[in-house]
Amino acid sequence: MQIYNTFTRKKEEFKPLNPPAVSIYMCGPTVYNYFHIGNARSFIMADILRRYLEYRKFDVNFIMNLTDVDDNIIRKSVEEKKSASEVSEFYTRAFFEDIKKLKIKPANAYPKATMHIQEMIDVISDLEKKEIAYEVDGNVFYDISKFPDYGKLSGKKIDDLESGARVEINEEKRNPLDFSLWKKAKEGEPSWDSPWGNGRPGWHIECTAMSTKLLGKSIDIHAGGNDLIFPHHENEIAQSEACFDQKFVKYWIHFGFLNIQNEKMSKSLGNFFTARDVLQKYSAETIRLFFAQTNYGGPLNFSDELLSSASKGCEKISNLVELTENGIRKNSSAGIMPDFDFEKYRNEFIHVMDDDFNTPKAVAVIFDLIHSLNKIIAENENINVSFFHNVKNIITELASEILGIIDLSEQEKESSAALENELIELLITIRDKLKKEKQFALSDQIRDSLSKLGVTLKDTKSGVTFKKN
Ligand SMILES: [Zn+2]
Structure with missing residues (x-):
């Protein structure tokens, strides 16, 4: 190193x-x-x-x-x-x-x-x-x-x-x-x-x-x-x-120094921002990605355009993680295993970071990786669940644990909320069937049990909807 x-x-x-x-x-x-x-x-x-x-x-x-x-x-x-x-x-x-x-x-x-x-x-x-x-x-x-x-x-x-x-x-x-x-x-x-x-x-x-x-x-x-x-x-x-x-x-x-819109940050110029100010507008992950895109020792110019573009970068990572979570939930080990060299990307990331912590190149490796993975996921159906676990592991390691440019715990919360919604929908479908078969005792039991868990079912003309308290 x-x-x-x-x-x-x-x-x-x-x-x-x-x-x-x-x-x-x-x-x-x-x-x-x-x-x-x-x-x-x-x-x-x-x-x-x-x-x-x-x-x-x-x-x-x-x-x-x-x-x-x-x-x-x-x-x-x-x-x-x-x-x-x-x-x-x-x-x-x-x-x-x-x-x-x-x-x-x-x-x-x-x-x-x-x-x-x-x-x-x-x-x-x-x-x-x-x-x-x-x-x-x-x-x-x-x-x-x-x-x-x-x-x-x-x-x-x-x-x-x-x-x-x-x-x-x-x-x-x-x-x-x-x-x-x-x-x-x-x-x-x-x-x-x-x-x-x-x-x-x-x-x-x-x-x-x-x-x-x-x-x-x-x-x-x-x-x-x-x-x-x-x-x-x-x-x-x-x-x-x-x-x-x-x-x-x-x-x-x-x-290195940070300039604001190519000027030195100073209170008298009115271009002085606290970290607090910036966190009102951008997530920590966006701010971290923005910084990581430039070498730590060099000067860096700070502007809204550059931060917005970092924010789009973070979205790309989030989107892949969402695809991955879905893949883990919905796919099994019976699927096909795409030929993909995860190790090549991992080694390249280490290679550039070992060279005086070259974070701009490390970020580029991550976006290359995301691009290739998105292509594979789009082009293949029924992918083996292990592939998605591998994707999750490498993103966790490089983007989350080292650079901190994605918060997987936030994303996991969203993903478990998505799973919860799917399970509720499943119970609603079963309850519908039970009602059609006039098994009212069982269908009522589903409604009451859900209610105890804080999920209220509502019969409407277009079907049953639910609300989580
Ligand atoms: Zn000191």
Whole structure:
């Protein structure tokens, strides 16, 4: 399996540190708002990558942090006249609701920054002992001049960064690029006791402390949006590697930007959509298929036309599943067995996904498969029921379990409702016959028994109809 590593800027053979275990750390949301559709893209693509690794029999430990102390949360709490924890708790609940609606498999843990303050203090103290961190009046900064490799992930050079830096002027910093590890408490802000007095952690130190605590000092995959490469991930490397003297991350995976109608999404342009907004109009499966049609690392343009076309794609999958459910119900093992190479499609799917999770090609394999299967089902009568079971298995595996672009439990509900209706119709036909043969006791028994089950029969001129309560 090949994975594109941002760190080396090339595809590399995927060799986890302790196979079959795979540790993945992904930077999660700052919980001060509903997450937007660009974040949803990262979360969904990470979900597909993770599901695929699990399909390939890796034992994945997937951790996503929640930043629940931060400038944005504090600003929002002032605006809304609430406490910072009320704001973060509200949007944490909203986050869990939304990822569930997007059918994202829950992470193994969602560590919260405020629950790991001591671990952060420990890392900062170690960095201070090594004279990599320095304190100025209750604020602690990371001295980037002490980490010669600074810039190795983003490919930026310290000199270029300094000359181009529009960093806030801060008299306390030795170097304009030094970043905050610990911030001195301000009036009315959440704060914790520390060796440097009351204060709160900087953002970057969270991920170092929590990834180390939950996954160890070296992890297999660190993932996040493209916008986090610099400075966030660069700073995480500087903190972790300076503190623990070992390589922090083996593979860096970054998700591309999402534009709306070819423009950058922004609140001021009025083209800002939350995942919630989009879920009002499109199903989770449609949104997932839309994202899967583009490679996770590249830019993606979001438009209603593209989503509508994804929605038609989902319909094609649903239609095949419906044909399959009917086939399983109505056909027997006496039918003919069409000659069809399911394994060829399965192998092709694995082949393209093994190549840096090429989901656009994987989606194309699924639609090829659907096209061929529809043709066989249309051209043959009396197909062996095993064929339909094979169809169901491959769709379940590739489209449902890995990509999540069809919800079979929904479809099964519909299919069992269809079976129920057919059974009721069958009882109505039998009851008709009984009535014609003047076996009223039995025909009444059918009507009464159905009524007890919540099915009301109604005699009309055009025959008997039924209503389910
Ligand atoms: Zn992070």
